[in-house]
Amino acid sequence: MVTIKDVAAHAGVAFKTVSRVVNNDPTVKPANRDKVLASIEELGYRPNRAAQMTRRKKSGVIGFIADELLRVPYTFDLIRGAQDLAWKNNKELMVLNVNVDKYSVEGAINHLLGHRVEGIIYAAMYHREVTLPEQLTPVPTVLANCFDPSKRFASIVPDEKEAAREITAKMLNKGYRRIVFLNLNENIIAGQQRKAGAEQAFAEHKGKNCELHIESVIIGEEGNERSVTRQRAAELIENFKPDAILCGQDPMAVEVYFVAQSLGLKVGENIGIGSFDDWDIIPTLLQPSLTTMALPHYDMGQWAINYLLNERTDIVSQTAKFNLINRDSF
Amino acid sequence: MVTIKDVAAHAGVAFKTVSRVVNNDPTVKPANRDKVLASIEELGYRPNRAAQMTRRKKSGVIGFIADELLRVPYTFDLIRGAQDLAWKNNKELMVLNVNVDKYSVEGAINHLLGHRVEGIIYAAMYHREVTLPEQLTPVPTVLANCFDPSKRFASIVPDEKEAAREITAKMLNKGYRRIVFLNLNENIIAGQQRKAGAEQAFAEHKGKNCELHIESVIIGEEGNERSVTRQRAAELIENFKPDAILCGQDPMAVEVYFVAQSLGLKVGENIGIGSFDDWDIIPTLLQPSLTTMALPHYDMGQWAINYLLNERTDIVSQTAKFNLINRDSF
DNA sequence: CTGAAAGCGCTTACAG
DNA sequence: CTGAAAGCGCTTACAG
Numbered sequence: 001m002v003t004i005k006d007v008a009a010h011a012g013v014a015f016k017t018v019s020r021v022v023n024n025d026p027t028v029k030p031a032n033r034d035k036v037l038a039s040i041e042e043l044g045y046r047p048n049r050a051a052q053m054t055r056r057k058k059s060g061v062i063g064f065i066a067d068e069l070l071r072v073p074y075t076f077d078l079i080r081g082a083q084d085l086a087w088k089n090n091k092e093l094m095v096l097n098v099n100v101d102k103y104s105v106e107g108a109i110n111h112l113l114g115h116r117v118e119g120i121i122y123a124a125m126y127h128r129e130v131t132l133p134e135q136l137t138p139v140p141t142v143l144a145n146c147f148d149p150s151k152r153f154a155s156i157v158p159d160e161k162e163a164a165r166e167i168t169a170k171m172l173n174k175g176y177r178r179i180v181f182l183n184l185n186e187n188i189i190a191g192q193q194r195k196a197g198a199e200q201a202f203a204e205h206k207g208k209n210c211e212l213h214i215e216s217v218i219i220g221e222e223g224n225e226r227s228v229t230r231q232r233a234a235e236l237i238e239n240f241k242p243d244a245i246l247c248g249q250d251p252m253a254v255e256v257y258f259v260a261q262s263l264g265l266k267v268g269e270n271i272g273i274g275s276f277d278d279w280d281i282i283p284t285l286l287q288p289s290l291t292t293m294a295l296p297h298y299d300m301g302q303w304a305i306n307y308l309l310n311e312r313t314d315i316v317s318q319t320a321k322f323n324l325i326n327r328d329s330f
Numbered sequence: 331m332v333t334i335k336d337v338a339a340h341a342g343v344a345f346k347t348v349s350r351v352v353n354n355d356p357t358v359k360p361a362n363r364d365k366v367l368a369s370i371e372e373l374g375y376r377p378n379r380a381a382q383m384t385r386r387k388k389s390g391v392i393g394f395i396a397d398e399l400l401r402v403p404y405t406f407d408l409i410r411g412a413q414d415l416a417w418k419n420n421k422e423l424m425v426l427n428v429n430v431d432k433y434s435v436e437g438a439i440n441h442l443l444g445h446r447v448e449g450i451i452y453a454a455m456y457h458r459e460v461t462l463p464e465q466l467t468p469v470p471t472v473l474a475n476c477f478d479p480s481k482r483f484a485s486i487v488p489d490e491k492e493a494a495r496e497i498t499a500k501m502l503n504k505g506y507r508r509i510v511f512l513n514l515n516e517n518i519i520a521g522q523q524r525k526a527g528a529e530q531a532f533a534e535h536k537g538k539n540c541e542l543h544i545e546s547v548i549i550g551e552e553g554n555e556r557s558v559t560r561q562r563a564a565e566l567i568e569n570f571k572p573d574a575i576l577c578g579q580d581p582m583a584v585e586v587y588f589v590a591q592s593l594g595l596k597v598g599e600n601i602g603i604g605s606f607d608d609w610d611i612i613p614t615l616l617q618p619s620l621t622t623m624a625l626p627h628y629d630m631g632q633w634a635i636n637y638l639l640n641e642r643t644d645i646v647s648q649t650a651k652f653n654l655i656n657r658d659s660f
Numbered sequence: 661c662t663g664a665a666a667g668c669g670c671t672t673a674c675a676g
Numbered sequence: 677c678t679g680a681a682a683g684c685g686c687t688t689a690c691a692g
Contacts (some may be wrong), residue, residue: 001446001468003685014663019687027661044468046443050383051685055668059380070410073403073610080400083427095425097413113376116331138331138374230617251615254584258617261591280403280610285581287560287588333669344679349671357677381669385684 002043011039022047053116062086062308063112063120063139064095065105067146071125073280074297078123078144081301089309091118109135119308122146123301127157127189140313144304145297147317154307156300156318160190163293163322164197165204167246167274168212171330172205176244176272180236181214182229182256184248191216191248194276198246213240218248229255237263237271244272244330250279253290253329272330276322288328296320332373341369352377383446392416392638393442393450393469394425395435397476401455403610404627408453408474411631419639421448439465449638452476453631457487457519470643474634475627477647484637486630486648490520493623493652494527495534497576497604498542501660502535506574506602510566511544512586514578515555521546521578524606528576543570548578559585567593567601574602574660580609583620583659602660606652618658626650 004022008015013032020028021036028036039045053059064082066075079095086093094115096108112120113135120139124130124146132141132148143155164181171179181198184191195214202212213236217229229247233256236242247253253275257267265271268288275283278294299320334352338345343362350358351366358366369375383389394412396405409425416423424445426438442450443465450469454460454476462471462478473485494511501509511528514521525544532542543566547559559577563586566572577583583605587597595601598618605613608624630650 005685015686016663017661020662023687029661032661044465046440048384048446048685049444050380050389050446051668052687053380053668054378054384054670055685055687057668057687070406076400076406080427097410110376114379116378116380135374251611254615255617258588258591261588281581285584287585335669345670346679347677350678353671359677362677378669381684382671383684384686385669385671387671387684 001048002045004045004047007036007039007043007045010043011035059116059118060090061092061094061115061117062305063108063115063117064093065108065112065120065122066095066097067105067123067130068099068125070097074277074295075123075125075145077295077297078301078304081298082121082144082305083301085302085305085309089305091305091309106133106135109133113139121301121304121308122153123304127160129189140308140311142304142307144300151315154312154314154316154318156303156307156320158190158295158300159319159321160193161197161200162319163276164194164246165201166197166322166324167276167291167293168198168201169205170324171244171246171272171274172201172207172210174272174330176330177207177210178240178242179210179212179244179246180233180240180242181212181246182217182233182248182252183214184216185218185220185225186216187222190276191218194248211240213242217252227252227255230259233259234263237265242271244274247273247275250275250277250282250290250292253292254282254286257286268329274330278323278325283325283327286329290329291327292325293322294325296322331378332375334375334377337366337369337373337375340373341365389446389448390420391422391424391445391447392635393438393445393447394423395438395442395450395452396425396427397435397453397460398429398455400427404607404625405453405455405475407625407627408631408634411628412451412474412635413631415632415635415639419635421635421639436463436465439463443469451631451634451638452483453634457490459519470638470641472634472637474630481645484642484644484646484648486633486637486650488520488625488630489649489651490523491527491530492649493606494524494576495531496527496652496654497606497621497623498528498531499535500654501574501576501602501604502531502537502540504602504660506660507537507540508570508572509540509542509574509576510563510570510572511542511576512547512559512563512578512582513544514546515548515550516546517552520606521548524578541570543572547582557582557585560589563589564593567595572601574604577603577605580605580607580612580620580622583622584612584616587616598659604660608653608655613655613657616659620659621657622655623652624655626652 004015004018007018083093120141123144129149130146147155217232229252275292283290334345334348337348413423450471453474459479460476477485547562605622613620
């Protein structure tokens, strides 16, 4: 490849002058700058990043460990949010996709340490707690969509409770009175906190004749979950007679749409349906399109990058607000 | 950060000996190796990759340009396939997500050139032709899920025709006789080639009383497509009276399941349904679960990496076979 | 405004 | 088996 000295020879200047042009040093005489720029163009010169890094002693790289992230489509927005802001600040994002069997977290960290990353974002597939190895100590680290129970790292997670409160309140305000919340597994944080949020909305509403039924329809221990959504949705429609159903995630809503149709109910007319996630194309694939609380993955990715760029060291536990995407299902 | 000299001082050897240990040079005396290893461990030393790269004059990095890839969930398997093999060969994959408005292809290439990548994989979101800028010339490049009409680069794309032939033949062999193929837009390659594949299956089958109706239900020009799946599915079930429907992509199958249910048809009993893609969780979310031709993205990612690792320069046009995922819908 | 020297943290090539 | 020297392609720090 062509080096800085090749360019210098071609342009008839010292290689230090080429370096100045490349780094936008304003003290270069315009005539020389033009000569150098022309030579760079003609030779197709690009500064060797590895050489720049070794001399500068700064890598300009931020590491992103994606823990099983990429099995769920919308989680990619975490990376997108981080990447967009990183580039704006002339930083690179080095993304490592980690999964238990293939590439251990320790391996990923060692890898990033070898690149002298200036910070690490660790992001999880779903909102949960994580315990990271001690190795991380030398590098500023921030957690996204997960948190450290021992408070060694700052973190940002979705505000599950407020999301459930908001969409439940919206249902109540629209006049729905008998709401079934088909919740996620209550073993996970989202399931626990959303339950509290839905209950809070009912407590605040104080409407008469309002009733809320909450039930987990993703059951079983981690790694062995199964959905009883269809069965329970059908039974609850029969027995509880809800006028609205709130689903723990958009795929669940697909199942509920099928159940509703099979029972002769029209979504958005005889029964309102709401959900969480804004999962890929599912919400607009459904008819009527699904009103859902979109997970704030993009925002969390941006917040995490900003935390590192601003060289913060405070151990905050930040929450990010979901975005209500209004469509036609309630 | 701790350097090779810090380790040398700590272990009481020359820094060149540390270098030998790090690079698994067998000529180091075991006693010294152990001392060095202990010091590395104690000081938490990791070789500086940037310094290694500048001196070695090889980056060990392969670039991956993902053209709008990450808006469709299964396309991530392209990256996964490439990454798994790259790591096995001690190469790193530098993934750049490109989209028209944010980060131009030229920008991505310049970026990768700055890192002195040893090769570039360019992958597109859907099977199509691409024209890449001249800049790429200095670096070995291979295309995945897209191809270069001017034959400057080798490429691998899904074998659309064979996939359609295979699944259609399977339907015929199972005894289905009146098949509707709700095709993708015929403006795109997949739409064209799959049509030919389905027709070939019928031509080869030679069964009596067999009839095939093919129709695009994603219509309109690029960037302005819309689906008329539900409407046409309902009309065709009424008029053509198919015993099986083949869908151009799994999301379309979701719509057809709704139509079938609304018309009192039971999928897998009164009507068979097949599809293409194996799109995220959709096939197993449906009941009965959806038999579909899975796109060979993982395989294509691996093939592309292998092409680069083997330092091939032949301009081949490779195709990759879809995988038939047998479930319960026909 | 420009250049020659020194140095970043490593590996290569050579000497012992 | 080990080490001192030279060098990778740059930037830093200094001199003019």
